[in-house]
Amino acid sequence: MTPGAAHCGVCDVTRVYARPFRTRDLPRVLARRLAQAGFEVTRTDVIPLLNARYDADTYSAGLIDVIHAYTRKRIGEGEAAAWAEDLRALGARGEYFFSLNRYLFVARREPAR
Numbered sequence: 001m002t003p004g005a006a007h008c009g010v011c012d013v014t015r016v017y018a019r020p021f022r023t024r025d026l027p028r029v030l031a032r033r034l035a036q037a038g039f040e041v042t043r044t045d046v047i048p049l050l051n052a053r054y055d056a057d058t059y060s061a062g063l064i065d066v067i068h069a070y071t072r073k074r075i076g077e078g079e080a081a082a083w084a085e086d087l088r089a090l091g092a093r094g095e096y097f098f099s100l101n102r103y104l105f106v107a108r109r110e111p112a113r
Helices: 010-016 027-035 058-076 077-092
Strands: 040-051 098-108
Touching: 027 040, 027 098, 040 058, 058 077, 058 098
Parallel strands: none
Antiparallel strands: 040 098
16 A cells, blocks of 8 residues: 555554564565475466555455554554545545555475375
């Protein structure tokens, strides 16, 4: 989610929300880790999710509420609410854009003999 440039708290919101995701670089290292564990990667794909405009019935709109609920307990209601409202305001101005790539790795390992 790309917030409006005027909102300075976006760094705090995204930093706090991303904190529990300790392996944010997992797509980059997963094939190697699978190989080290004895798996052969047989297929990789990307599954994109795109919301080119704000719509309350989309994944990204729901994610705003999830991130807001999580971060308000850590950085305060005011900053978290301002972040969420900034994104909705982008939608009202026709400037909202959300893109997320999800990565699929199919791997197999021969059974032990």
